[in-house]
Amino acid sequence: MNLKTLLLAGGALLSGTAASAGGFQVSLAGIKNNGMGGVGVGLSLDQAAMFYNPGALAMVRERGVQIGGNATFARSAFRSQFGGEQRELRNSVVTPFSVFAGFGSSDNKFAAGIAIYTPFGSKLQYADGWEGRFSLTDIDLKSIFVQPTVSYAITDQLSVGGGLVILAYGAVNLQRDIPIEGQPGVPGHVTLDGKALTKIGFNGGIYYKPTDKLSIGASYRSRIDATVDGGEVEFKNVPTSVGARFTATEFDVTLPLPATTSLGVGFMPSEKLTVALDVNYVQWSAYKSLDFKFRGNNGAGGLVAPSGQVGGVTSSSSRREYEDAFTFRLGGQYQLTDAFTVRAGGSYDLSPVKDGFVTPETPDANRLGLTAGISYKVNDRFGVDVSTQFIDLQERTQTQDELTAAGTVDRVAGTYKTRIVIPGIGFNYTF
């Protein structure tokens, strides 16, 4: 298997995932980091530093390319407040991926690199006819970021770096049933499908390694507003008599991808052992509401029908009111032999979603993550990393009364429970 086929394979894996960090954020860059609970801000492990802390890139001694892929198996259970059987997701697998390529000057002062990764995404397909169908039946949220990065080692101990974070590709597909029936059991259905505009943000970081046994890092990633302008609105099974209330053909929406500030510290008690601790602070409070605007006229209501109608209105606003949230990560690696390194870690991720605000598109709750990983160095240049993460979302219940009180009656009352298993594999090649 050569590098070219690997890159092509990566190209086929364009997809987001049921999040493994609060909300719809995915923290799956770097297979080594994945095996260590997602730590990396205070470390200079490899080229994945571009994602965790671009300031540490100059301290990554090896120059090379690594490509990683994950398979996200999300399994969810839902029980409606109003009784009935347990609902499970239609099983789907999504495959977040990352590619990192780093190059450096011969004096090890400068490093540059390019990173491609998928930090936000979600794909959930609910069971046919589930209780929340009028809120959501399917969501597929994808994003691909491209990040050119530079890093500079000011001294042997201190380096800084930054990158342009480019939302190169974003796509959203949201589907829900409309509670209007033309015949019993056949409600209307609406699909919103659109591509995001290209947007540019930045990230930056600083890395300090005062001794062989200690390293500290801090990084920041800016907020990007993912915007869909003129996405497609498509209706199905809308009775003709109410066609005038469903005339929209296009929608506009903006989804904030929040800023993240991270602090990390690494301990190297021996040459073989590394232990690291990260704290992420994600400014989810930027996500106040999900607002759609609708326009266009599909002619379903005849010539005189008003344009841009979805259920008789030309805009919708759904409360989110997310709160800023912390994630704590702890992980370590131990070099067993020259070829094998083993890793383990864990994370605790506080949900940004308040009680009464849980939506089917992000059935979020506090998350406990346990991870493990192993690396095998095939030779001096080529290595394989394998990781697996097990993420357990706390069972979370919201009642119809809570929804009514919160003004969030556009979602469903009941109990959610989700588990995610994410095996990943990465290949790295140094030159």
Next chain:
Amino acid sequence: MNTFLLKKGTPALALLGLALAGCQPDIDAPGIDKGSADFTKYVAVGNSLTAGFGDGGLYREGQLNSYPNILAGQFKAAGGGDFTQPLFTEAQLNGSGYLRFTGFGATGSPLTVNVTNNLAVVGAVPTRAGNQFTYAKYLDPINNLGVPGIRMSDIETPGFGNTALNGGTFLAPTPIFNSYFERITPAGSNQTYRQRVAASAPTFFTFWLGNNDVLGFATAGAAASSLTPIADFTRLANGILDDLTANGAKGVVATIPDVTNVPFFTTVGPSFRASLPATASVVVTTGPVFTGTGAPTRKTIPRDDIRDANGNGKQLFTLTASPYVTLYGRTNNGKAWRDVYAQARPSLPPNVDLRLFLTVNGIDTTKAFGASTENPMPSTLVLDDLEQPAVLARTTAFNDALKSKANEKGLAIFDANQFFAEVAARGFAINGTNNTAGFIAGNLFSLDGVHPTPRGYAVIANEMIKAINAKYGSSLQAVNPNAYRAIIFP
């Protein structure tokens, strides 16, 4: 080397697959317990609401989605027995016939047609009030004793299910038999409804009776029918509840909703108001349409006194006023009064013809309809603010009587009056659908504007379950109301 890795990797992937199969989380199903209630034999006592009436008729789909049938399904998980309803057969599934929604008219008002095929009508019996249909009998033992049209004041009427009770004559009137009670009563039997209920010997019952003791009066715009006297209502309600609880049966008693919150009274007024110039006013009659003692009182309603969707204004127009309000201001228009005469004819003295009827009421149909004292809108189309207090006061009195008796007997209470007042004020969201007390779009009320849709009945069943669980310490499960249909749009 890479091949070697892949070979080693395959069993690992298989292991992973096994791990994933075990990954599916489960949420424990809630426990179901009957508490101190015994659902072995559930009997439903009531009127059209209990029978599953909707869209202006009783038909098989409505029966299958009646709240007693929904409840019985949930009781079953807690030891409940079989629940038999007097279902119309598949061949006669349209029962009495009903209204079907066909679209919106030019003004946006909904259009309906009568479904007239596959009916269960088997005959017509001449009565004082005209020919009355009878339906194919259902004489097997049943658990759903819901009888459309029955009032509390009817429950001790002998022959209420016997076609022989035909209303007598104008000068010697008697009650008239009820077609739906006749359907479930053996031919020739004079058994009263109360006797039938007492003989049913339930271990658990629901009791929702008394709506028609105010409803008929209200929907007729206080121009016909009557309000049952409070003393009669209380005595009859106490008697039948004593019968039901004689053997220690437990149950739920439902109160009577304030009828002025239903779409029947809240739909036409707002659109009629919006169609009028700000300075316009509407002339109506108030009280009975024909007393024989002179012309009824006229009442002038300023436009802004018609109740709108936000609750401003006091005067309510009935859903049946829909075809007449569009005639407002027309001269030489006697349609409304001709129709009122036709409706009133059976209860009028034989010598009253249309000309006399109009003369006695002081009507001159050449004048502008609804805009002149000579050609006012008939009282049947309006429940005005002089008539509403009588309906409200009587509803309150009946509910006080029902609650007092229920408390005395230790029964659960579903306060339907309070619940539907809440729905009217704030709506009732369920799993992403917003339900209101509005017509058509509100999901809960059927095309007749009074009776619920299957979804409305499911909501009622859930509220009753809530009351039962609270009273008897049971843990019955609710149903998903969204799984029951609302209005079907063409």
